Amino acid sequence: MHVDAPAGCETAALEFDVVDPVDLKAPDAIADPLRAGGPVARLRNPDVWDTLGTAIVRQIIRAGIARKQYRAFCEAHGERHETSAGPTWLFPTPDVVLGLPDDAFQQLGMAIKARALRAAAEWVTKYGDEWAALSPEDFVTAVQRTPQIGPWSAHASVADRTNRYDLYPFADLAVRKWAGTLAPSITWPEEPREFGEMWQGMAGAQLSEWTLLTLAWGVRHANGGAAV
Template identity: 55%
Template sequence: MLVDAVMTDHPAWMPAAEGFLRVVRQGDVVWLLTCRRNPSGYATDAQPLTGSGERPVLEVVDPSALAGPDELVLPLREAGRVGRWRNPDLWDALATSIVRQVIRAGQARKLYRLFSQTHGQLVHTEHGPLWLFPTAETVLELPEAEFARLGMAFKRRPLQAAAAAYLEHGDKLARLDPLLLRDEVQTVPRIGPWTAGATVADLTNDYALYPFADLAVRTWARRLAPERAWPDSEPEFAAVWRELAGVQLSSWTLLTLAWGVRHANTAGAAAF
């Protein structure tokens, strides 16, 4: 499918000369996701590398129907249609949100990739090696010293608590309604509303469930409309954002984050 932009917020996306690459686990199948840049936009594809099964879901959000103040919606409309792959792996979505807790996106990306390359599954592709995040079993077995060595000491307890919960209840959690899942994962020690919301949004692409008053959304909203008097506090920003977006809350939030990822320009070049 051809889109104008692809949302590459997940740290598993690797930059390439012609776009971006990522491997994902869906059940027993490992998929290679590719986004190739061309003059008309990005051509997206999913190819199974092991086994066969249901394809990961790419959803496309079209900003042409966005309603709201011009200073906010016009830049999003100009950016065009954004494609985002749902994360088909509950464990990876939960672990990724834990890695992203508190720290900035760039640091989370480095930690996620280092942890994956050290203890995750190596996947050989025609474009070179890629890695999956370590399994829940692996995370549970790692000693405290190894987390410290990799700069992940402050992530050890939440990751291991989540790994234990996933191994015990993962099948049940995967079948829950998104709203119930968001509540249920918060029963895991050290998993709060931000982590739960980010996890469910990654799995479903419903960004009305994302913590839409977080620093990332506030930062890019201010960049989109710097002349607007945005509230400083999260609760006040959340109320304003919800009122502005209305029934388009998911689209507003996803498109704003995608616009931010695109403009952050944090990814380096690599060979495709």
């Protein structure tokens, strides 16, 4: 499905996918809270650089802190756009990131991310168009040539671009946390590999749907009912 992009954006149309939990094949402990949340519509992020930058910001730290850092970084160094809901800021371009001094990262508590963001900015400048044309699976492999981009960041980036959440690192802390919160009656393994095997085995062909819906449920839960 498509939606017109806001004024000022270069992309003519943005694609989004709607995942309806009504057809979810899952135990009631999982399906009931997800169905109560209703369908989830998620925009695909068409910008390779933004998806990699977002993944880098999310490395190591908790999701709530990552969201604050991402927004602060955008407001400090990104391009401002006016929308009907108020101003918004784009993620700083590769050229901007490469021109930032160390202090700019330190002031936002992002000194640990400076090296990875600069490396990604350099590689996206060289290979971004090539990467954008790759299949999701080949994209995951190609972007890991970039210093500081490992499997987690590559898989998170491609899921952001494609809404293929079967490619998301579904054994990560976010999925484990929200699976345990929405279905506490199920005994979930604490070890990531064991959790991933169990999650994948239970979800089967609906791995993408299970993962996307669970993460969306978690965002709503964390934000006190705010929209995803």
